[in-house]
Amino acid sequence: xxxxxxxxxxxxxxxxxxxxxxxxxxxxxxxxxxxxxxxxxxxxxxxxxxxxxxxxxxxxxxxxxxxxxxxxxxxxxxxxxxxxxxxxxxxxxxxxxxxxxxxxxxxxxxxxxxxxxxxxxxxxxxxxxxxxxxxxxxxxxxxxxxxxxxxxxxxxxxxxxxxxxxxxxxxxxxxxxxxxxxxxxxxxxxxxxxxxxxxxxxxxxxxxxxxxxxxxxxxxxxxxxxxxxxxxxxxxxxxxxxxxxxxxxxxxxxxxxxxxxxxxxxxxxxxxxxxxxxxxxxxxxxxxxxxxxxxxxxxxxxxxxxxxxxxxxxxxxxxxxxxxxxxxxxxxxxxxxxxxxxxxxxxxxxxxxxxxxxxxxxxxxxxxxxxxxxxxxxxxxxxxxxxxxxxxxxxxxxxxxxxxxxxxxxxxxxxxxxxxxxxxxxxxxxxxxxxxxxxxxxxxxxxxxxxxxxxxxxxxxxxxxxxxxxxxxxxxxxxxxxxxxxxxxxxxxxxxxxxxxxxxxxxxxx
Ligand SMILES: Cc1cc2nc3c(=O)[nH]c(=O)nc-3n(C[C@H](O)[C@H](O)[C@H](O)COP(=O)(O)OP(=O)(O)OC[C@H]3O[C@@H](n4cnc5c(N)ncnc54)[C@H](O)[C@@H]3O)c2cc1C
Numbered sequence: 001x002x003x004x005x006x007x008x009x010x011x012x013x014x015x016x017x018x019x020x021x022x023x024x025x026x027x028x029x030x031x032x033x034x035x036x037x038x039x040x041x042x043x044x045x046x047x048x049x050x051x052x053x054x055x056x057x058x059x060x061x062x063x064x065x066x067x068x069x070x071x072x073x074x075x076x077x078x079x080x081x082x083x084x085x086x087x088x089x090x091x092x093x094x095x096x097x098x099x100x101x102x103x104x105x106x107x108x109x110x111x112x113x114x115x116x117x118x119x120x121x122x123x124x125x126x127x128x129x130x131x132x133x134x135x136x137x138x139x140x141x142x143x144x145x146x147x148x149x150x151x152x153x154x155x156x157x158x159x160x161x162x163x164x165x166x167x168x169x170x171x172x173x174x175x176x177x178x179x180x181x182x183x184x185x186x187x188x189x190x191x192x193x194x195x196x197x198x199x200x201x202x203x204x205x206x207x208x209x210x211x212x213x214x215x216x217x218x219x220x221x222x223x224x225x226x227x228x229x230x231x232x233x234x235x236x237x238x239x240x241x242x243x244x245x246x247x248x249x250x251x252x253x254x255x256x257x258x259x260x261x262x263x264x265x266x267x268x269x270x271x272x273x274x275x276x277x278x279x280x281x282x283x284x285x286x287x288x289x290x291x292x293x294x295x296x297x298x299x300x301x302x303x304x305x306x307x308x309x310x311x312x313x314x315x316x317x318x319x320x321x322x323x324x325x326x327x328x329x330x331x332x333x334x335x336x337x338x339x340x341x342x343x344x345x346x347x348x349x350x351x352x353x354x355x356x357x358x359x360x361x362x363x364x365x366x367x368x369x370x371x372x373x374x375x376x377x378x379x380x381x382x383x384x385x386x387x388x389x390x391x392x393x394x395x396x397x398x399x400x401x402x403x404x405x406x407x408x409x410x411x412x413x414x415x416x417x418x419x420x421x422x423x424x425x426x427x428x429x430x431x432x433x434x435x436x437x438x439x440x441x442x443x444x445x446x447x448x449x450x451x452x453x454x455x456x457x458x459x460x461x462x463x464x465x466x467x468x469x470x471x472x473x474x475x476x477x478x479x480x481x482x483x484x485x486x487x488x489x490x491x492x493x494x495x496x497x498x499x500x501x502x503x504x505x506x507x508x509x510x
Pocket of ligand 1: 010011012013014015016031032033034036037038039040041044045049050051052053058100101102103150151152153154155156206207373377410411412415416417418419
């Protein structure tokens with residue numbers, strides 16, 4: 001017999017906790033597969049993992065960091081402590097069922113009548129959720145009127161590279177680990193894995209870069225081995241949040257700066273203005289590129305990307321470089337190898353340029369397969385709507401898949417601060433559930449998501465990452481308007497134009 005409740009939330013990371021807080025008056029049930037809240041910050045962090053968003057951006061609107069003006073980036077442990085304080089303060093932990101993994105979702109609503117959205121709480125179950133706990137083999141079923149999926153884009157399932165036959169990890173005599181495995185090691189185990197070993201790291205995103213530095217630190221001294229980073233796609237990395245003495249937010253996070261960028265539903269004249277202003281936009285991107293090329297030895301190490309900086313920014317791929325990355329490279333502790341294709345051999349790895357690298361340990365910093373987590377639990381035909389129509393998940397307001405009734409997704413579109421992106425959408429969701437406004441027709445929602453995808457596609461070659469960082473203020477404006485709140489939230493027009501928008505601007509008016 002299924003246990004019935006109104007709202008179910010799957011996942012207890014930042015998004016799931018934000019959803020539980022905003023929907024708390026409906027006593028939601030939150031299923032969390034592990035024994036802790038925090039998601040990637042708990043299970044996908046190394047000892048050196050830090051936030052790379054400024055602290056005052058990665059903050060719930062009604063719960064400031066105790067030291068919010070501290071310019072240091074908080075460690076993953078500080079983020080977990082902050083999230084625990086938030087969840088405790090707002091008494092959200094009581095909703096969470098730990099060690100409860102959702103393994104199947106069934107649709108029990110009326111599909112024919114779900115072609116138009118009605119109330120999200122229709123008074124009868126629409127979804128059933130099968131949950132496996134660590135205490136029992138038996139699957140417990142729950143029935144909900146509305147489900148919020150917060151299983152995360154990262155963590156849990158590694159994205160593994162494919163290899164030609166007989167050239168995979170099975171023929172390699174050393175050890176192969178994904179960063180997910182590395183995160184599970186304690187400090188001593190991780191040092192032991194890397195120390196005095198020939199380590200090859202595949203990847204050039206934040207987790208690869210941090211790992212290379214940890215590897216270099218474990219191999220100090222004359223006998224220490226250098227680690228090699230194998231880089232396929234280059235991305236811009238930044239040392240800190242200022243450029244030529246100007247704060248970074250001035251370039252992308254104010255209304256004035258986002259005015260230069262295209263946004264959905266912008267009309268003919270705005271499109272024209274954007275077109276006319278595009279040289280200015282490109283100049284700003286070039287200004288940042290020239291600063292980075294001057295500040296960091298990118299040319300020396302062959303790490304200067306060909307594509308403009310703004311494309312990385314528009315796809316949420318800008319990584320903050322650990323302070324000692326290039327000093328370790330200068331000491332010879334980090335080497336860089338550019339390669340597109342590679343495979344394993346007995347003693348290490350081989351590349352398509354004919355060269356070989358000896359290795360004791362190969363670390364795959366190749367990312368995660370967040371969609372697989374969804375595909376594993378969602379039933380057909382809904383599963384096929386996840387990538388409709390062009391490989392990107394269509395999410396109205398970054399939250400509702402127009403083809404999937406009585407379900408919301410939080411944490412699947414990104415911006416500079418994913419916490420803020422998730423929180424404001426959960427506020428919107430809470431009002432939507434309370435019938436304070438209605439969703440447009442499915443056609444209108446699909447039209448809106450298609451327009452957003454087109455903007456992303458025009459802005460960056462990495463558009464499949466669902467990132468709204470170049471039009472995030474406009475996105476929040478539309479969300480506020482739909483909720484019946486003021487969208488321009490500063491006190492005067494100078495602040496409105498030139499100061500950055502962050503979570504605190506969206507604190508509820510009392
Ligand atoms: C190393 C790293 C650094 C990052 N740095 C930043 C940063 O500086 N700034 C930024 O804005 N973002 C950053 N991010 C992105 C980060 O993912 C988000 O900020 C945010 O923490 C995502 O939270 P989430 O709740 O959406 O997902 P997650 O943190 O992934 O949480 C998902 C939760 O769902 C649970 N779960 C999954 N499947 C099931 C299931 N079937 N049943 C029950 N529970 C399930 C998981 O156990 C997990 O607890 C970083 C990510 C990583 C991996």
